[in-house]
Amino acid sequence: EVHLLESGGGLVQTGTSLRLSCAASGFSFTNYAMTWVRQAPGKGLEWVSAISGSGGGTNYAEAVTGRFTISRDNSKNTLYLQMNSLRAEDTAVYYCAKGAPSSYYMDVWGKGTTVTVSS
């Protein structure tokens, strides 16, 4: 069974950093793109970033470009999101999601980890 488990969320102050992790199991991790999607309290879904299976290709939403870095360690079946210069508007539940074969819709989602940025 495919399983994604996010961790690393918490309460942090404006301007600080946080690294999220997503442990994957049940599939050949290196063969699939992975994505981070966030959801602010009471709001809709917002795509944050995506990375190819090899890690050689990355894409970011404009709102996080230059502050967030997506990466993966295929030897550990783990996806990461390094978040720097955090702002109040980054407060959200962050979901890790598996990309579909050769595509960027998300066919399996983790339960999410909550990031709260407070001044």
Place this chain on the structure above:
Amino acid sequence: EIVMTQSPATLSVSPGDRVTLSCRASQSTSSNLAWYQQKPGQAPRLLVYGASARATGIPARFSGSGSGTEFTLTISSLQSEDFAVYYCQQYNNWPLTFGGGTKVEIK
């Protein structure tokens, strides 16, 4: 950036009703359109991809249609477990973008 617009924002319906949700793209996304269902406190779940292909395990009462800029998700006979928020997402261009969602609530 492709802007995805869903309508209506909220739909009040009764169990057994036929429900049609709309999603419009600001430019063509070909058939690179997915639909997700999200229930309170849960992660989203993939329903449809490629505009019309049902994901694994999704009941046949869910069907997607459309291409280009106009898409529809239809629930043929709404069940109690279908009350949720539904999102469309285009994956034709970067950045990936979601619609604002349609909440299907009990009338």
